Amino acid sequence: MNSSGAAIVLSAQGLTKSFGKRQAVADVSFDLYEGEVFGFLGPNGAGKTTTIRMLVGLARPDRGTVRIRGLDLSRDFAKAMAHVGSIVESPDLYGYLSGRENLLHFARMLPDGAKERIPELSRLVALEERLDDKVETYSLGMRQRLGIAQALLGAPDLLILDEPANGLDPAGIREIRRLVRLLAAERGIAVFVSSHLLSEVEQMCDRVTIIHRGKALATGPVRELLDRSSSGWTRWRVRPAERAVAALAPFAEEPPTSEDGEIVNARIPNERVPSAVAALAHESIEVYSVEPRASSLEEVFLEVTGGETV
Amino acid sequence: MRFFPLVENEVLKLLKRRRFRVVFLILVALIGLIVFAQVKGRERFLSGKDWRVRVQERIAGMQNGVRSGRMPKTAERWTRFEIARLQYHVDRDVNPDAITGPLFVRLFANASSYLLLPLLALVFGSDIVSSEFSQGTIKILLTRPVSRAAVLGSKLLALTLAITLMVLSGGVVAYLFGGTAFGFRGWGAPVLTGFRLTGEAFDVATVRSIPLWKETLLVFGLAWFASLTVGALALLTSVLLRSTAAAMGTMFAALIAGTILPRVAPSWEAQKYLFVTNLPLPDYYSGSPPPIPGITVGFAVVVLALWSAAAILAAFLVFVRRDVLA
Numbered sequence: 001m002n003s004s005g006a007a008i009v010l011s012a013q014g015l016t017k018s019f020g021k022r023q024a025v026a027d028v029s030f031d032l033y034e035g036e037v038f039g040f041l042g043p044n045g046a047g048k049t050t051t052i053r054m055l056v057g058l059a060r061p062d063r064g065t066v067r068i069r070g071l072d073l074s075r076d077f078a079k080a081m082a083h084v085g086s087i088v089e090s091p092d093l094y095g096y097l098s099g100r101e102n103l104l105h106f107a108r109m110l111p112d113g114a115k116e117r118i119p120e121l122s123r124l125v126a127l128e129e130r131l132d133d134k135v136e137t138y139s140l141g142m143r144q145r146l147g148i149a150q151a152l153l154g155a156p157d158l159l160i161l162d163e164p165a166n167g168l169d170p171a172g173i174r175e176i177r178r179l180v181r182l183l184a185a186e187r188g189i190a191v192f193v194s195s196h197l198l199s200e201v202e203q204m205c206d207r208v209t210i211i212h213r214g215k216a217l218a219t220g221p222v223r224e225l226l227d228r229s230s231s232g233w234t235r236w237r238v239r240p241a242e243r244a245v246a247a248l249a250p251f252a253e254e255p256p257t258s259e260d261g262e263i264v265n266a267r268i269p270n271e272r273v274p275s276a277v278a279a280l281a282h283e284s285i286e287v288y289s290v291e292p293r294a295s296s297l298e299e300v301f302l303e304v305t306g307g308e309t310v
Numbered sequence: 311m312r313f314f315p316l317v318e319n320e321v322l323k324l325l326k327r328r329r330f331r332v333v334f335l336i337l338v339a340l341i342g343l344i345v346f347a348q349v350k351g352r353e354r355f356l357s358g359k360d361w362r363v364r365v366q367e368r369i370a371g372m373q374n375g376v377r378s379g380r381m382p383k384t385a386e387r388w389t390r391f392e393i394a395r396l397q398y399h400v401d402r403d404v405n406p407d408a409i410t411g412p413l414f415v416r417l418f419a420n421a422s423s424y425l426l427l428p429l430l431a432l433v434f435g436s437d438i439v440s441s442e443f444s445q446g447t448i449k450i451l452l453t454r455p456v457s458r459a460a461v462l463g464s465k466l467l468a469l470t471l472a473i474t475l476m477v478l479s480g481g482v483v484a485y486l487f488g489g490t491a492f493g494f495r496g497w498g499a500p501v502l503t504g505f506r507l508t509g510e511a512f513d514v515a516t517v518r519s520i521p522l523w524k525e526t527l528l529v530f531g532l533a534w535f536a537s538l539t540v541g542a543l544a545l546l547t548s549v550l551l552r553s554t555a556a557a558m559g560t561m562f563a564a565l566i567a568g569t570i571l572p573r574v575a576p577s578w579e580a581q582k583y584l585f586v587t588n589l590p591l592p593d594y595y596s597g598s599p600p601p602i603p604g605i606t607v608g609f610a611v612v613v614l615a616l617w618s619a620a621a622i623l624a625a626f627l628v629f630v631r632r633d634v635l636a
Binding site for chain 1: 315318319326445447454455456457633634
């Protein structure tokens with residue numbers, strides 16, 4: 001249980017997988033709790049999909065265990081998987097069947113009651129009107145939503161989504177984000193979301209594990225990790241920028257840099273910001289705005305790896 | 311988890327795809343073509359109305375031979391069957407040399423058993439697992455609370471049903487077309503069966519006379535069994551190669567090689583243990599000389615059964631263990 005008393009739904013311990021000589025995933029461990037959205041963040045090729053394949057039993061780990069609701073996946077596969085719904089890599093369904101036929105197909109692979117959830121779930125993912133059209137006529141966003149409906153057919157405790165925003169337009173991404181938050185908040189589902197986009201994880205997830213070259217670098221609440229890496233970076237809109245660089249230098253922890261003539265990035269601790277503003281005003285440099293600069297995935301990596309680049 | 315809904319899924323997927331309709335259309339078109347060719351051939355063959363006279367002459371000739379007592383015992387047995395067969399036709403006012411609807415069905419079963427039906431069986435079989443890989447649906451199929459063995463088992467059963475349905479519909483279509491062209495009656499006609507080639511001569515000692523319907527069922531059963539073996543092997547290639555095109559190509563090549571091999575290398579004896587050499591079961595049953603000495607219908611059935619069992623076992627072992635990464 002975590003601090004708020006929620007139970008563990010998924011526990012991965014020491015997952016390791018090699019392909020030939022290449023170690024794709026090395027000793028990755030994490031726990032997921034009821035009702036939380038958990039981000040699995042890393043660049044493409046970091047080992048996210050390989051990890052997910054081990055979580056759902058598509059690939060066998062060389063070492064390590066996956067427990068779902070306490071059931072060992074390698075020993076109680078069917079029982080453990082009854083708690084899981086997933087989309088691995090892309091929402092692939094039968095194109096020559098309609099949305100409804102796809103859902104019926106996968107409902108037949110589940111215990112009784114799955115079929116009765118189809119109307120409710122198609123409403124939830126807003127596909128009611130197109131449910132009897134063939135899936136090959138669906139847009140990627142619709143397939144993604146049908147994939148989520150499929151994953152929810154068995155009323156799972158754990159939902160695993162692999163790069164759910166991939167290939168979606170901004171409206172589609174917003175819709176998925178809303179759905180994920182809703183499922184976690186209202187149904188207490190633990191949602192595992194992999195992504196290579198920091199902003200996506202930031203907006204969707206409660207906690208995050210950062211994975212890089214097969215290794216889990218850090219795990220923690222999203223804000224904490226972001227703050228760690230962005231500490232003190234500020235973004236100044238000033239004119240003229242060249243003089244501001246010089247004026248801000250005494251307050252900054254490393255030499256400030258300017259970009260495209262109006263913007264200066266400087267690493268200035270919070271408490272020094274007012275005096276920095278006063279100094280600029282004193283030199284008649286026009287200050288239009290000062291804001292904390294959002295850190296990029298690269299910077300998070302720099303911070304957690306201590307300088308190793310992506 | 312019950313097994314039946316899984317089979318229902320697999321059968322539905324087979325039937326819903328264009329593939330199934332295409333195979334059925336191929337069957338219908340081919341049978342139509344054969345019937346047409348038969349009709350054209352018969353027009354020349356049946357020009358005279360004096361068949362009765364000629365058949366009665368044949369009967370009389372054979373009766374004389376039997377009465378003379380100089381005939382060997384085995385030949386006499388065969389001759390008596392043949393006389394009875396001809397007499398049966400004369401009594402019913404049917405030309406024994408003319409084709410009937412039921413005879414056409416029997417002909418079709420024989421002709422389709424070693425290439426057409428196995429080819430169609432491999433079209434289903436080579437697709438049944440690999441299509442899930444190429445569509446990506448294998449990732450959902452194998453992450454449901456169902457064991458992998460049950461998933462493959464349901465596919466095997468669905469494939470068996472589809473092949474059975476295909477052989478059955480081949481028979482029904484052949485009867486409909488053949489019956490329309492040549493008449494629907496004649497299931498009771500006796501046929502002589504059980505010839506065996508010993509050395510250079512036909513051995514007629516084991517000849518039996520059975521009604522045509524029985525013979526047709528037997529031949530269809532053998533064709534069905536040969537198709538199932540091809541289905542099992544196609545299932546294995548489908549599991550191993552995970553690509554429909556590759557699986558189909560491999561199986562096509564094997565089937566074609568099997569029809570060429572006995573002709574180019576008849577002295578290679580070990581090929582009688584290959585599955586392709588044993589596919590023409592109805593031919594071996596009706597006593598055509600086997601391409602390699604030592605093949606009888608019993609031998610061929612056993613060899614095919616062993617190939618099927620090994621293919622199914624290997625398919626299960628690989629499917630249950632292998633990581634799904636693509």
